[in-house]
Amino acid sequence: MLIERADVIVTSPGRNFVTLKITTDDGVVGYGDGTLNGRELSVASYLTDHVVPLLIGRDAHAIEDTWQYLYRGAYWRRGPVTMAAIAAVDTALWDIKAKVAGLPLYQLLGGASRDRCLVYGHASGKDIPELFDSVRQHIEEGFRAIRIQTGVPGLDSVYGVASSAAAAIGDDTRYDYEPARRSALPAEESWDTRAYLRHVPSVFEAVRGEFGEDIALLHDAHHRLTPIQAAKLGKSLEPYDLFWLEDVTPAENQEALRWVRHHTTTPLAIGEVFNSVWDYQHLIREQLIDYVRSPITHAGGISSVRRIMDYAAMYQVKSGMHGPTDVSPVGLAAAVHLGLALHNFGIQEYMVHSEQTREVFGPTHEFAHGGLRPSEKPGLGIHFDEDLAAKYPYERAYLPVNRLQDGTVHDW
Numbered sequence: 001m002l003i004e005r006a007d008v009i010v011t012s013p014g015r016n017f018v019t020l021k022i023t024t025d026d027g028v029v030g031y032g033d034g035t036l037n038g039r040e041l042s043v044a045s046y047l048t049d050h051v052v053p054l055l056i057g058r059d060a061h062a063i064e065d066t067w068q069y070l071y072r073g074a075y076w077r078r079g080p081v082t083m084a085a086i087a088a089v090d091t092a093l094w095d096i097k098a099k100v101a102g103l104p105l106y107q108l109l110g111g112a113s114r115d116r117c118l119v120y121g122h123a124s125g126k127d128i129p130e131l132f133d134s135v136r137q138h139i140e141e142g143f144r145a146i147r148i149q150t151g152v153p154g155l156d157s158v159y160g161v162a163s164s165a166a167a168a169i170g171d172d173t174r175y176d177y178e179p180a181r182r183s184a185l186p187a188e189e190s191w192d193t194r195a196y197l198r199h200v201p202s203v204f205e206a207v208r209g210e211f212g213e214d215i216a217l218l219h220d221a222h223h224r225l226t227p228i229q230a231a232k233l234g235k236s237l238e239p240y241d242l243f244w245l246e247d248v249t250p251a252e253n254q255e256a257l258r259w260v261r262h263h264t265t266t267p268l269a270i271g272e273v274f275n276s277v278w279d280y281q282h283l284i285r286e287q288l289i290d291y292v293r294s295p296i297t298h299a300g301g302i303s304s305v306r307r308i309m310d311y312a313a314m315y316q317v318k319s320g321m322h323g324p325t326d327v328s329p330v331g332l333a334a335a336v337h338l339g340l341a342l343h344n345f346g347i348q349e350y351m352v353h354s355e356q357t358r359e360v361f362g363p364t365h366e367f368a369h370g371g372l373r374p375s376e377k378p379g380l381g382i383h384f385d386e387d388l389a390a391k392y393p394y395e396r397a398y399l400p401v402n403r404l405q406d407g408t409v410h411d412w
């Protein structure tokens with residue numbers, strides 16, 4: 001079974017997505033996600049200009065060989081653009097293999113290790129009443145694990161907080177802080193770490209007081225802290241028993257996590273911007289983290305995330321795959337198939353895609369009892385509507401830039 005063609009489809013049903021469609025000579029079609037929020041066209045070009053010509057005529061079953069060929073063969077290894085492009089190819093080939101086998105993909109990855117994948121949703125509010133409404137809404141929808149983000153007194157807009165109360169309790173703009181914004185230049189936000197560190201513990205105290213001890217709570221610091229600030233935050237949140245504290249320091253420096261780890265027992269998650277097993281080499285071996293955040297879409301695909309997770313399993317580190325709306329329904333479907341099969345699955349991030357997006361990609365999973373189950377259809381279970389996708393052309397969009405109050409550029 002040879003690869004006959006490969007098409008890169010960029011569509012923007014509410015936000016931009018890069019999808020690779022691979023077709024074999026006997027007409028089997030597989031899909032992969034290569035969306036890189038705010039830098040989508042660079043992956044589209046990497047695929048169209050450099051990868052697609054290499055795929056034509058290759059054995060569609062040779063997934064590992066193709067992965068190594070694209071990874072080692074480029075000479076220039078790793079990096080978000082390269083690894084998103086490889087992810088798209090790898091995922092599409094797994095989709096094809098499972099379709100040919102007539103099995104849902106998780107069966108080829110070892111079969112189900114659990115009934116469903118526990119997920120967490122995003123609750124947010126500019127202040128405590130808005131946040132409580134959003135948490136309540138999530139509990140009513142069936143979530144058992146919820147990420148908590150709030151505004152910080154004195155700051156106009158903060159990462160992770162929906163812009164209006166209506167959005168925070170769930171219409172299609174619920175996650176309006178998440179997609180890169182369609183504007184000529186990036187929006188600018190401002191930041192004050194001391195104000196944030198003073199405020200966050202009181203938010204968790206209020207949420208525990210209102211909603212009790214049972215619900216799993218998470219928080220994302222979005223790479224904004226120094227190691228000692230992060231250590232202080234982890235320590236101050238210990239009374240509220242977090243499921244995890246995410247991305248406390250900029251991700252490039254693995255050493256930073258050692259300082260954080262020495263000072264707090266709050267579980268740590270990191271890695272949504274990592275793209276290979278090497279980024280976790282010390283973090284996992286030295287048990288400096290508890291959860292791996294890499295999504296299939298940004299870390300080289302199913303083959304490569306499975307390698308990371310097998311390494312992590314040796315050190316009791318679990319998965320917590322990144323699942324914002326910038327991972328397309330194809331990437332999410334792949335995550336749920338792999339998550340169902342992995343022994344060391346931890347939790348899956350789940351932000352419901354907009355209705356426009358769901359119409360283009362079709363339903364891919366079932367949400368019940370606080371968790372996701374993948375489709376039982378052969379492959380990933382994607383029904384991509386190309387005609388509809390063509391009605392939503394790409395629109396340039398940027399993630400925001402963050403500045404300290406004196407104007408210094410800071411991590412967003």
Ligand code: CS2
Pocket residue numbers: 037178220222272322323324325326349399
């Ligand atoms: C966020 C990300 O979901 C998360 O945990 O940190 O959504 C991040 O902001 C986006 O992926 C940026 O594109």
Ligand code: MG
Pocket residue numbers: 220222246247272
């Ligand atoms: Mg995050």
